Amino acid sequence: xxxxxxxxxxxxxxxxxxxxxxxxxxxxxxxxxxxxxxxxxxxxxxxxxxxxxxxxxxxxxxxxxxxxxxxxxxxxxxxxxxxxxxxxxxxxxxxxxxxxxxxxxxxxxxxxxxxxxxxxxxxxxxxxxxxxxxxxxxxxxxxxxxxxxxxxxxxxxxxxxxxxxxxxxxxxxxxxxxxxxxxxxxxxxxxxxxxxxxxxxxxxxxxxxxxxxxxxxxxxxxxxxxxxxxxxxxxxxxxxxxxxxxxxxxxxxxxxxxxxxxxxxxxxxxxxxxxxxxxxxx
Ligand code: NAP
Numbered sequence: 001x002x003x004x005x006x007x008x009x010x011x012x013x014x015x016x017x018x019x020x021x022x023x024x025x026x027x028x029x030x031x032x033x034x035x036x037x038x039x040x041x042x043x044x045x046x047x048x049x050x051x052x053x054x055x056x057x058x059x060x061x062x063x064x065x066x067x068x069x070x071x072x073x074x075x076x077x078x079x080x081x082x083x084x085x086x087x088x089x090x091x092x093x094x095x096x097x098x099x100x101x102x103x104x105x106x107x108x109x110x111x112x113x114x115x116x117x118x119x120x121x122x123x124x125x126x127x128x129x130x131x132x133x134x135x136x137x138x139x140x141x142x143x144x145x146x147x148x149x150x151x152x153x154x155x156x157x158x159x160x161x162x163x164x165x166x167x168x169x170x171x172x173x174x175x176x177x178x179x180x181x182x183x184x185x186x187x188x189x190x191x192x193x194x195x196x197x198x199x200x201x202x203x204x205x206x207x208x209x210x211x212x213x214x215x216x217x218x219x220x221x222x223x224x225x226x227x228x229x230x231x232x233x234x235x236x237x238x239x240x241x242x243x244x245x246x247x248x249x250x251x252x253x254x255x256x257x258x259x260x261x262x263x264x265x266x267x268x269x270x271x272x273x274x275x276x277x278x279x280x281x282x
Contacts, residue, residue, distance in 0.1 A: 005254035007151050007230075013264035016150070017063050020268075020275050024064040027278050035066045036278030038096045038122070038271070039088045043081060043103045044074040048236075053100050059267045065274065068094060078108045082115050089117040095281055096122030096274035101172060119280070122273040124176065134179045140273045145177035147265030148209070148230055149184075151256065157207070157228055160185040165202050167191045167218060167242070168211030173232055177209055198222075210242030220247030229255040232262045 028035055038060050042053045053069070060067040070084055081103070088094050097120045103109050113125040121129045124142035132139035141149070152159065164186040168174030178190045186207070191198055202208055202222040208229050210218050215235040223229065229252045233242030240246075241258035249255050256262050 004249055004252050005155065007155055007228075007254055007256045007261060009147070009151055009256055009262055009265040010260040012151060012154055013268035016265075016268045016272060017059070020063040020272055023275050023279065027275070027282065028064070030282055034093065035064060036095045036274055037066045037068050037093055038098060038274045039068040039070060039091075039094045041070045041072065041081070041084060041088075041097070041099045043072045043076050043100070043107065046102070049100045049102070053098075056098060056267055056270060059271050060274075063271055063275070065271065074104050076104065076107065078106075078111060081107055081112050085112060085115045089115070089120060092281075094120065095278040096120055096270075098123050098270065099125065101125075119277060122277050123172075123270055124273075125172065130171070130176060133176065134183075136183050140277070141180060141269075142172050142176040143270040143273065144173050144232055144262060144266045145180050146273070147267075147269035148177065148232065148256075148262055149180050150269060151230070151262070151265055152228075155254065157254065159207070162186050162206040163189070163204050164207045164209070165189045165191060165205035166209040166211060167198070167202070168209075168213070168232075170211065174209075174211045177211060177232075181207075181209075208243070212242045214242060215240050216242070216244040218243040218248070220244050220251060223248045223251050225251050226253045227251070228253055230262065231256050231258050234258060234263055 040053045057067040088097050097116045114127055116126055122140050124140045129139045133141050164181050166174050166178045169190050169192045178188045182188045199222045203224055211232045215238045229243055231241035231243040
């Protein structure tokens, strides 16, 4: 069989970032030197979340944007977090708001996500933004699935009429992913922890999205010959994703590597959506 195509998210993210630099410069020129600002809110002391927020801040710097970092204690209440979001919503210098998931368990995360103003919901986390995306209206998609769509489009992966299986149904990943693919005329099956005969369902897929959160959970013998594999999982200690890519890459036609696939495009998409929000605000 011919070698599979590596869907190089890292390279694509670098090229997207270089085009964003130009757009950020244009925004600065039109706003007396003021750069677009992404506000990031980190609640608590989860080291992985802190790393993700830092990576997003670094990406802002690379494209000439600014980030405003809000760090709140592990004991923060829903009311305190809502007050922070209200203050960012009313700050005209802030163009996008990212509330890093997950927040500590005493906080009502859904209520806080939904408090983010629609025009600043650059990570597509509000119910309204999700609904608008699902209906094919203008809305910022959740950054990970939106980044995956950019990868699929860049590599001209055909979606119309294809059998797609999304394993995972979280609000930030599996569910919006399935709807984005459905909107592009794929025949979509969503699987989750109660799904029966998962392996047999995955065997029908022309394209598989791994969004489970378990290392190498999707096995090579579940993969149809020639399928496209999108691995959204990332497990730093095991250095792998949710699909057993080492074995499965021999059978597939294309795959996103881990690392260097979905992760960099998630960040670049978040930044691109913030730049778009800043352009709209001019
Ligand atoms: P999550 O909220 O924990 O959701 C996991 C999903 O997998 C749930 O829908 C769950 O089903 C399903 N699941 C769990 N066990 C299963 C099983 N045995 N069989 C079938 N389905 C099962 O996770 P998430 O936030 O969506 O993240 C998923 C993965 O993507 C993680 O590895 C995470 O690190 C990664 N991720 C990467 C990025 C990035 O930037 N690259 C961004 C976000 C997430 P139920 O709904 O039934 O519980």
